[in-house]
Amino acid sequence: MKNLLILVFTGALIYGCSNSSNPPAATDAQNQINENQVVFENDMESALAGIPAWSNEKTIIRLSEGVKAHSGEFVTKVDEVDLYSYAFKETFENINEKLPKNVIVKGWFYSPVQNPELGFVMDINENNSTKIWQSYKLMEASTSVNEWHEFTATFAIDQPVKPSYQIKLFGFGAKKTAYFDDLKVTFEF
Numbered sequence: 799m800k801n802l803l804i805l806v807f808t809g810a811l812i813y814g815c816s817n818s819s820n821p822p823a824a825t826d827a828q829n830q831i832n833e834n835q836v837v838f839e840n841d842m843e844s845a846l847a848g849i850p851a852w853s854n855e856k857t858i859i860r861l862s863e864g865v866k867a868h869s870g871e872f873v874t875k876v877d878e879v880d881l882y883s884y885a886f887k888e889t890f891e892n893i894n895e896k897l898p899k900n901v902i903v904k905g906w907f908y909s910p911v912q913n914p915e916l917g918f919v920m921d922i923n924e925n926n927s928t929k930i931w932q933s934y935k936l937m938e939a940s941t942s943v944n945e946w947h948e949f950t951a952t953f954a955i956d957q958p959v960k961p962s963y964q965i966k967l968f969g970f971g972a973k974k975t976a977y978f979d980d981l982k983v984t985f986e987f
């Protein structure tokens with residue numbers, strides 16, 4: 799009985815420890831706000847565990863020195879090797895029964911350099927053949943470097959799409975380093 803108690807206690811400790819270093823996926827929620835809105839949020843903290851509808855985990859990094867993450871410790875990074883960030887990637891039929899009219903991406907970016915090509919992209923494709931492609935420019939000449947900036951990219955889906963089409967949403971750095979954190983994707987129907 800004593801052994802069993804120790805075992806149970808150790809188990810609780812291990813569970814407690816792993817739980818504190820890897821917070822539960824509460825912030826990776828998909829929320830059906832109402833019949834006209836579905837929201838996906840991701841703060842990158844649990845991204846390495848693999849979250850449905852998100853991909854490109856190799857760009858998720860833990861920031862330890864210098865730049866601080868906007869939330870927690872984890873962000874997604876683009877650079878000369880990884881041109882595209884961690885991405886939301888899903889087919890329309892897996893998001894809702896209806897097809898979206900608008901997609902709104904809110905998030906935060908951080909760039910150590912002026913980068914006029916830094917953008918957030920919506921790519922809608924059929925079997926990897928692009929049907930709609932839009933990029934939202936993130937930096938103006940007056941945008942400060944080495945600081946987190948909030949952005950809101952609104953993409954109108956103004957051409958016919960099919961339920962089987964896939965949508966990808968990601969940051970693009972044109973081979974320069976930048977970080978993204980705390981993405982919130984809202985589909986409006």
Ligand SMILES: [Ca+2]
Binds near residue numbers: 868869870872873980
């Ligand atoms: Ca984070």
